[in-house]
Amino acid sequence: MTPAARLSAAIEVIEAIDNQRVPAAKALKEWGTAHRFAGSGDRAAVSGLVYDMLRRQASSAWIMDDDTPRGRLFGMLRLERGMDTDAIASLCDGSRFAPGPLTDGERQALTSRSLLDAPAHVAGDYPEWLDPYLIEAFGDDRAAETAAMARRAPLDLRVNTLKAKREKVLGSLRHLGVTATPWSPFGLRIMLGADARNPGIQAEEEFVKGAVEVQDEGSQIAALLSGAKPGEQVIDLCAGAGGKTLTLAAMMQGRGRLIATDRDKRQLAPIHERLSRAGVHNAEVRTPKWEAEPLSDIRESADLVLIDAPCTGTGTWRRNPDAKWRMRPGALDIRLKDQAEALDRAVAFVKPGGRIAYVTCSVLPQENGEQILKFIDRHSDFRVIPPSQTASVLWDKTDDFLAAVYLSDEGLLMTPRRTGTDGFFVSVMRRQG
Template sequence: MRIGGRLQGAIEVLSEVEERKRPIANALKDWGTAHRFAGSGDRAAIGNIVYDALRLKLSHAFLMDDDSPAALAHAVLFRQWGFTPESLAERLDGDKFAPEPLSESALAAFASGNLADAPDHVRADLPEWILPAFKENFGDDWLAEAEALNLRPSLDLRVNTLKADREKVKKALSRAGADLTAIAPQGLRIPPGSGGDRLPNVTAELAFQKGWFEVQDEGSQIVARLVDAHAGQQVLDYCAGGGGKTLALAADMDNAGQVHAYDADRTRLAPIIERLRRAGTRNVQVHDDAAALEGLSFDRVLIDAPCTGTGTWRRRPDIKWRLSEKNLEERMAQQDAVLAAASRFVKPGGLLVYVTCSLLPAENQARIAAFLEGRADFEALDIAALWQERFPSSPKQPHFTDGRFATLTPASTGTDGFFCAVLRKQGWTG
């Protein structure tokens, strides 16, 4: 397909996402099924236009003075892919699969538009009601943090040290352009590329089938390492989901001790069995019923709490525009419930590690403050000191709040957005 057909395909997918509120991945899959003549490169390029358009939806619409799918898709090519209106028009001339030309008013608006004149939330490409939370969390850095959240993400991998070492896996993935991550000691990173570039399908690699690595964002690897799990300990991953952090913990423990992976949602938990088998883990028990945990206590309890997912907006920009204040309130209630439930399983002297992939203080600092209020049995540890212990040579640092909380972001650590707090239960483990 030429650029005109790809542009038209992206407009069709954007229309489906906008009108029917469908996840991007589902809309792209259905488009590909209905257009089987499109090759993998075509589908990748169309997907890139769609994702780029939704990451910068507000600023694209402001500069085009038009928020239609066609205007958003054209804005991607003008602002991010290196086309000018004139060069694009030349490429589309005579292409029967190209979309209708943009209106003269949209082209004139783009030629004269200045993003500096836009409201703050438009410059940041944030829902307007979210903007105060970003300013609260990041102060003068709020715009830089928001802008970094609107860039394409890399493809990050975690080397499975139960089967391979980092240099071995890097060599195996040399064709994919894998290089070392800056912070996570077992991480590899493949850059996101630009324009119509597509990321390699690393799960088709023999090294993946052998269990040498897992796909896992560097931020997720980092917060798993902050759990500080050691061989011989008893560890609970309370909201285990698909098991990414469970696998990281098992590897940190060198298959010694025990990791209990629990999630109430069987659908989310389902992939973990195959992943554990491929990774060669022998120290993980999987539970979908909380009753199986009764009577147990643990040296480490990790809560990867349900959240709004604001830290993952690079990868899932469509959810940014569907998020509501009601959604946030629902997540806060769930977070309070999970903290109360999981904290019962921490041994005296043990650690409770609270993690979200959110950048909103209401889900993070405020939830820990609410949990600690009136409780003398838990205290928040100095996470800046823990960071120095776990990542002594790190060239980057997250945002530290009151010395007790860490927020990883695309701007500060080059990762997805994650919040982490580490609490110690009072007492002696013996």
């Protein structure tokens, strides 16, 4: 497919998303099925155009003064891809498979309009109803913070220190352009261009033998800040597919007891194969059965309970731009209830002197600091460990990291703009006694 044909295909997919109200992944899959002649490079390019438009949907419509699939896509090419009017016009000559020529209005918009007078929710590309929540989170910086959340994320990897050292994997994956992440001591990063396909990490020998896993650097740091140590009893209460479980296992160096569970047993399905590939031998997976508590035999004996809490995912908008436009106000209320239940459930398992590490991939205060304040009000025997102490696991980078994040009495918040990671909130609390 020519670049112009890819542009027409992206417009077609965006029209399907709008008209059928389907997720972007579904629309792209259906387009690929109907256009089997398109090669993998074509599909990746069309996907990149669609997702970049979703990242910049509001600002792209604003810049074009046109909230149509065509208008939003052209606005994205200007804002995200940095293409000028002539470059965009060259793709729209009206020839076979190409979009129709630019109108005078489109040329005028591409040439003269800017985001200087755009409201924050447009400049930052987020739903307008979220503005009061983001004012509470970031104040006047909300447009800058959310604009950073509207850019394409890199691909981050975590070196499994049970099997390899970062220096060795840096060498063996050099052909993928990997570099060391700035904060995590076992992170690797692959920067991705606009049309780049995600490299086939799963086919790499280092992945097959369990030396690396795909994991955002912020997620790696969140697990690190929990302070899991060899010999401890650690519970991953909302383990899901096991990303943080694997990080905890590496931190524990194969010593101690690691238990992974999740209310949704479907989420646990991939964890068994991942633990095996990673060479983890001190972990057990507790799959829930009906309404019974899978941890009923554990009573105030855990050194650490990690809660990777169900949340709105606002911190992952770089990777899931479709999600921010599909998010509805009621979703926040549901997540707040889920988080409070997970926190209260964890209390029964933590021994005196033990810790709860509460993590969300959200930037909304209601899911973060406000949840912690309410929890401590319900459970007065818990105290927040100051972030300056939990961040000491980053060694010589502690001071720089603490200067970069948002700090509060309840924990710390990483953001794409401040730390180059996804948005993660972390609070570690110790039980008194």
